Amino acid sequence: MSARDAHSADPVARVAAAIWRIESAKLIAVLTRLLRSVDLAEELAQDAFVEALQVWRRNGIPDNPGGWLMTAGRHRALDALRHTRRVERKHDQLEREQQGSIAADFDEASDDVIGDDLLRLMFVACHPVLSQEGRVALTLRLLGGLTTVEIGRAFLVSEATIAQRITRAKRSLAEKAIAYELPQPAELRARLESVLEVIYLVFNEGYLASDGADWMRPALCEDALRLGRTLAQLVPAESEVHALLSLMEIQASRARARGGPDGQAVLLLDQDRSKWDTLLVRRGLEGLTRAESLVQQGPGPYLLQAAIAGCHARARAAQDTDWPRIASLYAALMHIAPSPVVELNRAVAAGMAFGPAVGLAIVDPLQDDPDLRDYPFLPSVRADLLAKLGRFAEAKTAVERAAALTRNARERALFLERAAEYGRDERR
Amino acid sequence: MRYMVLVGHDEKGGKTMSPEQHQALFAAYQKYEADLKQAGVLLGGDPLQGSDRGVRISTQGGKRKLLDGPFSESKEIIGGYFLLEVKSRDEAVQWATRCPAADLDSWSYVELREIQEIPR
Numbered sequence: 001m002s003a004r005d006a007h008s009a010d011p012v013a014r015v016a017a018a019i020w021r022i023e024s025a026k027l028i029a030v031l032t033r034l035l036r037s038v039d040l041a042e043e044l045a046q047d048a049f050v051e052a053l054q055v056w057r058r059n060g061i062p063d064n065p066g067g068w069l070m071t072a073g074r075h076r077a078l079d080a081l082r083h084t085r086r087v088e089r090k091h092d093q094l095e096r097e098q099q100g101s102i103a104a105d106f107d108e109a110s111d112d113v114i115g116d117d118l119l120r121l122m123f124v125a126c127h128p129v130l131s132q133e134g135r136v137a138l139t140l141r142l143l144g145g146l147t148t149v150e151i152g153r154a155f156l157v158s159e160a161t162i163a164q165r166i167t168r169a170k171r172s173l174a175e176k177a178i179a180y181e182l183p184q185p186a187e188l189r190a191r192l193e194s195v196l197e198v199i200y201l202v203f204n205e206g207y208l209a210s211d212g213a214d215w216m217r218p219a220l221c222e223d224a225l226r227l228g229r230t231l232a233q234l235v236p237a238e239s240e241v242h243a244l245l246s247l248m249e250i251q252a253s254r255a256r257a258r259g260g261p262d263g264q265a266v267l268l269l270d271q272d273r274s275k276w277d278t279l280l281v282r283r284g285l286e287g288l289t290r291a292e293s294l295v296q297q298g299p300g301p302y303l304l305q306a307a308i309a310g311c312h313a314r315a316r317a318a319q320d321t322d323w324p325r326i327a328s329l330y331a332a333l334m335h336i337a338p339s340p341v342v343e344l345n346r347a348v349a350a351g352m353a354f355g356p357a358v359g360l361a362i363v364d365p366l367q368d369d370p371d372l373r374d375y376p377f378l379p380s381v382r383a384d385l386l387a388k389l390g391r392f393a394e395a396k397t398a399v400e401r402a403a404a405l406t407r408n409a410r411e412r413a414l415f416l417e418r419a420a421e422y423g424r425d426e427r428r
Numbered sequence: 429m430r431y432m433v434l435v436g437h438d439e440k441g442g443k444t445m446s447p448e449q450h451q452a453l454f455a456a457y458q459k460y461e462a463d464l465k466q467a468g469v470l471l472g473g474d475p476l477q478g479s480d481r482g483v484r485i486s487t488q489g490g491k492r493k494l495l496d497g498p499f500s501e502s503k504e505i506i507g508g509y510f511l512l513e514v515k516s517r518d519e520a521v522q523w524a525t526r527c528p529a530a531d532l533d534s535w536s537y538v539e540l541r542e543i544q545e546i547p548r
Contacts, residue, residue: 018518022467065522115466222513229468279471279511 012057021145023066027073028142029117034077036180039170048072119234120182126195129176134169135198137162144223154220196244199227203248221252239294243302246287250309253280265410269318281313301337304329323353340369356388376405392426430543431520433510438503441535456528473510
């Protein structure tokens with residue numbers, strides 16, 4: 001499989017690339033259950049695919065290409081298993097018994113089983129023993145159906161780097177003998193957290209695109225949304241799963257409104273809300289309601305973030321925003337997942353709800369926080385609050401610092417524009 | 429890219445089905461929807477009530493005209509839709525091909541249409 005195939009002039013290759021995108025995760029998941037090796041499963045899935053391309057070129061694409069691929073993959077897995085077992089055990093009797101049990105394994109692959117296989121594969125690809133980079137690359141490759149070329153392009157690194165991350169991750173899984181099982185109920189939440197983290201990382205990589213001039217790399221957002229939707233279908237009773245999907249859908253709903261006519265960023269409160277994608281807003285708010293109804297022991301961090309995004313989504317105009325509620329949601333988030341960035345956001349909300357002096361009182365202590373030393377939004381928020389208090393000279397200095405800190409060219413332009421504005425206000 | 433999978437059929441065709449065939453078709457649609465959800469590509473969709481509960485509205489010769497269903501003069505009626513988010517047209521075609529309406533005899537068909545993104 002190569003990324004070229006998706007744009008190839010060869011119709012069979014193009015159709016096959018689409019089929020790979022639909023079928024590969026299921027195929028690899030089922031083969032991993034049979035073979036107990038992610039690496040071998042992926043290899044055999046690709047072999048089956050190469051075989052499919054050859055046969056389909058000759059005979060045309062079958063009516064049920066997914067079924068065709070699954071059968072071809074299973075045959076290869078069966079051969080591989082027979083081979084290892086023949087090497088391991090010589091007795092004919094055992095051989096026959098083994099084959100019986102292998103056949104039983106193959107028969108039971110109903111839809112429920114495939115769902116479980118996919119979920120297991122997700123847990124393995126996002127296993128906490130792997131590095132964050134490794135988890136992201138493996139997840140996009142095994143579950144997103146992306147090629148190493150596509151992943152590299154999305155993350156602005158070379159194909160070789162991604163290939164290396166994947167190889168390293170697979171080696172770690174093998175060396176640490178990670179069991180291909182669903183996590184025990186006791187560790188389910190923690191393991192799920194790791195899966196959610198990977199999906200949100202992929203989404204944010206696309207949404208924030210902090211390096212370079214691109215404001216967004218939408219393809220990664222779509223991949224993350226797709227993984228989030230799959231997960232919500234596989235573990236429908238978990239509040240945080242629906243909450244993450246809701247959060248991503250509400251954020252993605254603003255994509256069209258985030259870029260100005262010259263490609264500059266438009267901040268949430270300045271966005272033309274008629275450009276928001278109403279379908280995604282509606283889906284996001286429905287998901288939020290579902291996530292709220294599934295809460296067991298207090299809301300989780302994704303639910304609180306989704307609820308905040310929901311407050312913005314429900315406000316028809318920026319001035320209708322329920323800032324006191326947002327401030328209290330950030331306070332709740334500080335309670336369960338404290339971080340200086342959350343505190344900074346609480347300051348923004350409190351400033352809007354209760355006046356700039358209240359906001360500034362929360363921001364000022366954060367200036368000593370080492371984690372925020374190079375964070376452009378701290379001086380940016382401070383500048384806004386200072387300007388609202390009429391302290392334009394300090395505001396100008398602060399926003400200039402923000403401009404010096406950001407790595408995003410368009411963001412820098414926005415900060416410098418504000419600095420000029422504060423300069424004019426000061427002289428007025 | 430967003431696509432609409434439109435399910436079109438001749439409303440008389442469904443009436444010739446046995447209860448078992450109806451049940452099998454219903455199960456096939458359930459499976460199709462579950463597959464779309466599991467793949468993370470389904471944004472929405474619903475079956476539509478029969479055209480006997482619909483209305484057609486138009487203006488003819490400057491006069492508003494309301495036509496109550498059933499629309500017996502049209503052989504083909506939209507019976508439902510699925511709204512998909514996919515990466516390519518080929519992927520959308522693959523999903524549309526799997527829709528149960530594409531497997532039935534000539535009284536039913538699937539029409540795939542791309543959603544036009546209007547820059548607002």
